[in-house]
Amino acid sequence: MQYIAIALAIGLATIGSGIAMGLGANQAYTAIGRNPEAERLIRTNFILGTIFAETLAIYGLVLAILLLLFHQS
Incomplete structure (x- = not known):
């Protein structure tokens, strides 16, 4: 579930930026x-x-990296 949040953070941020x-x-x-x-x-x-x-x-990239680094298993 955590990886879905990471993917959404970077994906939506880049889509919004591109648009x-x-x-x-x-x-x-x-x-x-x-x-x-x-x-x-x-x-x-x-x-x-x-x-x-x-x-x-x-x-969005920074948020995704932070979510990945501080992932609590």
Whole structure:
């Protein structure tokens, strides 16, 4: 049962992170296509958003490692 929790922790965190980055990229590219002059600002905000979304996957990985290391048999 413990391993199911570990798999869910890393799996759901990575799925959520991937969806967030994909949606963010879609919106950023659409915005750049509509307003090319604001490309620098949009790109900066997109990179910051991607960093925040990626931390979700990192937190899931850390949680999975902690669950694995402190597994009580």
